[in-house]
Amino acid sequence: MIMTPHGFEPSLRAGERRESHSPVATRQVTRFRLFSAQDVFGLRRSAQQAAAALALDRQDQVRLATALSELGRDRVGCHDLEVAFGLDAADRPTALVVTFSWSGGPPPAADTLDLVAKLVQVDHEDGTAVSRVVITQPLPADGGRAHERHARLTEALHDGTRTTEADYLRAQTRDLIATLEETRAQREELRRLNEELEETNRGVLALYSELTQELETTNSGVLALHSELEEKRHQLQQASESKTRFWTNISHELRTPVNSVVALSRLLLAPSSPALTGEQREQVDLIASSGHALLALVNDLLDVAKAEAGHLEIHPQPVDLRLLVTHQSRLLLSSHGREGVSLLTPELERQPALVTDETLLVRILRNVLSNALKFTERGEVRLDITADPEPTAPSVLFTVTDTGVGIPPDELDRVFEAFYQVRGPHQSKRPGTGLGLPYARTLTELLGGSLTLTSQVGSGTQVRIRLPDLGHVYTKEPDAGRTSRDR
Secondary structure, three states: OOOOOOEEEEEEEOOOOOOOOOOOEEEEEEEOOOHHHHHHHHHHOOOHEEEEEHHOOOOHHHHHHHHHHHHHHHHOOOEEEEEEEEEEEOOOOOOOEEEEEEEEOOOOOOOHHHHHHHEEEEEEOOOOOEEEEEEEOOOOOOOOHHHHHHHHHHHOOOOOOOHHHHHHHHHHHHHHHHHHHHHHHHHHHHHHHHHHHHHHHHHHHHHHHHHEEEHHHHHHHHHHHHHHHHHHHHHHHHHHHHHHHHHHHHHHHHHHHHHHHHHHHHHOOOOOOOOOOOHHHHHHHHHHHHHHHHHHHHHEEEHHHHHHHHHOOOOOOOOHHHHHHHHHHHHHHHHHHHOOOEEEOOOOOOOOEEEEEEHHHHHHHHHHHHHHHHOOEEEEEEEEEEEEEEOOOOEEEEEEEEEOOOOOOHHHOOEEEEEEOOOOOOOOOEEEEEEEHHHHHHHHHHHHOOEEEEEOOEEEEEEEEEOOHHHEEEEEOOOOOOOOOOO
């Protein structure tokens, strides 16, 4: 019998191919026969050399060599036992394939297969004529192309070194020492990582404690601020309620004597009353005019108080805008008319449909128009009324434009504060209460609309009042003849 330097007798020349029945299509490098335990020693050495040539790491080399030697020790003595080394048939091989084949004899021991399966990938085929065990060892991805790996594997499996039992034991000892050293290094690395993890955990716990303390402090501050804000809100609510009660009480208290003044002035001016001299009639007219103005102011104060308290009722109904505009223009010209100022109103040949509270609309327009006439010394005050349809809420747009003194930019928002008045020379000529615009905006918002204002000093002011058509919000009650909100 001719033996190779490994202790194997090759059944094929190196690089010669034979048809393989293994689960993986392989390109075989060489094939050996195993006859004795000495051949198993050579098999272990060959496995380590092949693994090293294919750039497997130290642990994979030991695993592969151990798996092959254990399986070879179990199978030695079987008839026609051969071991074939090869690479999977790919342009860039991904696995080393070692195939044990034999004919006859018992199957591999279950313990041996279990041990080998823990070390490498193993497939067992127990046939009637030929039985096989195929071991597959994955290779590194950057190991080169097929011919390069094939050459390295061929060289490693034919290095001509003979392996003895002593060499086998020394190799096992070296593997054991290397494994122990690697285990010790891994244990040291694990200990170092544990120390770093513990240090990190301490830092995380310290940061968590700090953040928790800061969060508790912040929460305490937020709770204190919330309590303070709630107290302020309660105080403001009480102040608002007190103001509303004050306005309501004062309005009621003033209305009675003012009504008396107005009624007495009417009696004095009635045709059935004794005749008055020209001077007396002029003085009574002044009393009546002042009484009417004071009564209107008292009514406005009372309405503002009711609106802020939510007690002002809305009575929507269709509004004849043509009649309303005609009536308002006559009243305003009689009370605010002056030379050099014109009040222009629309003809309204096709007036927009509007359902709203006519009384509140009259008060809104009266305040805005009278305010425009009051602070316009020459030029005109124009009222425009147009339909402003929207997809979901049709509305009517009232635009009042004047050529008056205008309002400075920094005071545009303040003119809507109750009792605030823009300071200037015009105040001495046209004093007021500062309720006109706030009252008009309050009533507009109560009707579901909006009131906006733009102005330029010396050029005039424009007020835009948008009121929704409440016809789709309110319905008629046929029995009572009054209106109520849709539900």
